[in-house]
Amino acid sequence: MAKNTLLNKVWDKHVVGELSTGQPQLVVGRHLIHEVTSPQAFDMVRERGLTVKRPDLTYSVVDHIIPTDDLSRPFADDQAEAMISALEGNANTFGFDYFAPNSRKQGVCHVTFPEQGLIWPGMVAVCGDSHTCTYGAFGALAFGIGTTQVSHVLATQTLAMDPLKVKRVNFNGKLGEGVTAKDFALYMINDLGVEGGVGFAYEFGGSAIDDMSMEGRMTLCNMAVEGGARSGYVNPDKTTFEYLGGREFAPKKDFDRAIEFWSSFASGDDAVYDDKVSFDASKIYPMVTWGLNPGQAAPVNRRVPFGDGSAEVLHHMGLEEGYLLNTVPIDVVFIGSCTNGRLSDLEAAARILEGRSVAVKTLVVPGSEQVKYQAEQMGLDEIFTGAGAEWRYAGCSMCLAMNPDKLEGQQRCVSTSNRNFKGRQGSPEGRTHLASPYTAAASAVEGKIADPRPYLKGLK
Helix, strand or coil, rough: CCCCCCHHHHHHEEEEEECCCCCEECCCCEEEEEECCHHHHHHHHHHHCCCCHHHHEEEEECCCCCCCCCCCCCCCCHHHHHHHHHHHHHHHHHCEEEEECCCCEEEEEHHHHHHCCCCHHHHHHHEEHHHHHHHHHHHEEEECCCCHHHHHHHCCEEECCCCEEEEEECCHHHHHHHHHHHHHHHHHHHHHHCCCCEEEEEEEEEEEHHHHCCCHHHHHHCHHHHHCCCEECCCHHHHHHHHHHHCCCCCCCCCCCCCCCCCHHCCCCCCCEEEEEEEEEEHHHCCCCCCCCCCCCEEEEECCCCCCCCHHHHHHHHHCCCCCCCHHHCCCCCCHHHHHHHHHHHHHHHHHHHCCCCCCCECCCCHHHHHHHHHHHCCCHHHHHHCCEEECCCHHHCCCCCCCCCCCCCEEEEEECCCCCCCCCCCCCEEEECCCCHHHHHHHHHCCCCCCCCHHCCCC
């Protein structure tokens, strides 16, 4: 049984009771909501004559349904307009913060909330979205929850859940050319499987994680749930503290004292884990998925494996065993999402697209209004549009089929998002290949799945 890990320390600090079922109740430090899973939860609260217990710890944003090409109201989609109107109404009624479009704070929840400084080490954070595990990059315990649980947290500021085991996942060594945190994630899930983390939280560590930026850590933690883990986290360190310093909702006074407190949550040198696994980062190559889950992945210049995919999977993807992945033609490229919609992701794509032209439809969607502004200040938008890509407003966009950005028919897409199951990008026949921003940008140039490394030679 795990002992003296960050999970144990944070868990013990936040247990405030126990239900008759034996489940511990944890007090929640941040409740983050969006327009999709919150309307029904607020209805449940109203039906019971309750209110929001801690509106000061509740923050909201619109992201899943927002159009990325036209923000004029009312939205063309009546359901999308109803969802954003409900969120606006609930924010006004219950008095919690709402990051509205054109506020410089709107964006994909898992991009904009961290960049505003809302996520701190040692915190329990929840959101009605499975990729809430992203916030574990800060040394927080972060969980995606269902709509009923959203209503419980709104009314009580607590969450009931079963204890978790801890699996230490080490990445040691240096990253190769063109290798990113996204490639780490796909490599790990391919090795451990999409159920390898069931019942666990993943604790990511090792020298490669120590050297990784906060944005890379967020990408890796974002994908923990795709490997079956309930959450994923990185112990807080200097990189964490430097990222948080000066952000709007981060502590302003006694920041050094906050760092001392946050540091106390890091796993001890004598920490005991329920399981451990290690990977050599130098042996990880740019990855791309070929199947219908993130674990069905391989290095971009390899072949579709033999015996790893069912006939149904291969038929849907229009592939055969032994097919060379970097020869597969594509129709669309999507660069964005809560996985890879941050500034560093756009910078990576721009490195490859600068001075080149895309061969297929390419959407570049910043993860937040702040990212959009920063990218435009750097001239990245001009690089993208100069290459023939579409530069959009912030939102979830083509990650999922809840807004106008969707695949059509059997279109094949290289996407920097996190899921590739049937219909995820809007078309039941659509084909999605998950990859890093480097790989997506190279693929956009070539009109087929492409290895980004030749494009990066000689670049600083």
